[in-house]
Amino acid sequence: MxxxxxxxxxxxxxxxxxxxxxxxxxxxxxxxxxxxxxxxxxxxxxxxxxxxxxxxxxxxxxxxxxxxxxxxxxxxxxxxxxxxxxxxxxxxxxxxxxxxxxxxxxxxxxxxxxxxxxxxxxxxxxxxxxxxxxxxxxxxxxxxxxxxxxxxxxxxxxxxxxxxxxxxxxxxxxxxxxxxxxxxxxxxxxxxxxxxxxxxxxxxxxxxxxxTAGDRPRRALPEEVERLRYAESLLDRRDPLGALELLRPLLDEHGRDTGVRLLAARAYFASAQLRRARETLEELVAESPDDSYARLLLGRTLQRQGLADEAAVHLRLATTMSPGYA
Structure with missing residues (x-):
């Protein structure tokens, strides 16, 4: 134990x-x-x-x-x-x-x-x-x-x-x-x-x-998956900079992974690193035009940058694909 x-x-x-x-x-x-x-x-x-x-x-x-x-x-x-x-x-x-x-x-x-x-x-x-x-x-x-x-x-x-x-x-x-x-x-x-x-x-x-209550071992997960989950937990706990700190090795080694990049984009947005958020989200939307969440976050990022017309295009598409985002 x-x-x-x-x-x-x-x-x-x-x-x-x-x-x-x-x-x-x-x-x-x-x-x-x-x-x-x-x-x-x-x-x-x-x-x-x-x-x-x-x-x-x-x-x-x-x-x-x-x-x-x-x-x-x-x-x-x-x-x-x-x-x-x-x-x-x-x-x-x-x-x-x-x-x-x-x-x-x-x-x-x-x-x-x-x-x-x-x-x-x-x-x-x-x-x-x-x-x-x-x-x-x-x-x-x-x-x-x-x-x-x-x-x-x-x-x-x-x-x-x-x-x-x-x-x-x-x-x-x-x-x-x-x-x-x-x-x-x-x-x-x-x-x-x-x-x-x-x-x-x-x-x-x-x-x-x-x-003595009984050892329930933590389910073994690949290190990369565990790191990704911890980073997401930190983001949920309003620590986007901490999340990015844990994501750094994943971005270095798995920088093309969609899940890693999307979580990084969320952390960039939450920490007001809007240029990085926009660049990452534009790449994700170009690769997966039907990713409604990426479009939603890109629209909100553009809004915060004062680019209302560009934001409106992505927000409209996001709510069309996922009405719950309206």
Missing amino acids: RIEIWADVVCPWAYIGKRRLERALAAPETAGLEAEVVWRPFRIDPTAPARAVPLEEALRDPLMDGALARCAPGLTPAENRARVSAIAAEEGLGPPWGAAWRASSHDAHRLLALALDHGGAALQNEVAEQVMKAHFVEGLDISDRSRLKAVAERAGFPEGGPLLDTDAAERAVRESLLVGKARGIATSPTFVVGDRALAGAQAPETIAEFL
Whole structure:
């Protein structure tokens, strides 16, 4: 069984969730369960600065304080931090406990992706442990690459540190974040097995119940088809630029595929890249004059470009072929 943990390493619940998952896997009801744990990236603070700032300083920002208040309705940020600290202690984390820096986790996620590629799930899990220990127990700035290199050494992944000075895993992490969004991951941590998901650092008993509920493996699809579906999901979630990011390899390798081009045209239109949308749709209409949807979208694109007369021709043909478009 593969257990994916979609989580941010600067989220305290991710570290607590890791401990609770370990307890769930050690429980009698999961005995004999062969589990592979794989970490996937999530960002709880995508606006964190590239250069970390002391957390106490960051917490004086009213916007930051408001964001933390939304994480724990009814509690002040200070009360919530005390509550999380007590729960962490119950899971054997700390003392000391508590992040000291508001730090970007991007490079840490790159290190995790590299560990998975170079050493598999066991190495990646150890890197995740050491990264979160550095952040929450040792109070280190994990956005500092020199710190991450030391963490990688400690985790048994010395080759990972130098790779951070290249662009290794840069694209992989950015794409994984988009895939998580396309799959509806909205909480750190979220445990995923097959097509089932459990959001939050639930109690070990709840996690064990989730794991033993029956693994319904995700139906294996060709990588290109899965990428296309994720891109379409992002477009439906109003992220056309993310959709185009996932479509880029498909456009490079399968640039003449009608489905790929039509989805790209939709993303161009939704992101106001009207010239690209028009060029793509004009090609599609020339190749398939009876494609009413392509004509409809081309007509709307021309409308937005202020070309009302040209748009009218395509819109009229589209509604004639498909009256529902009227």
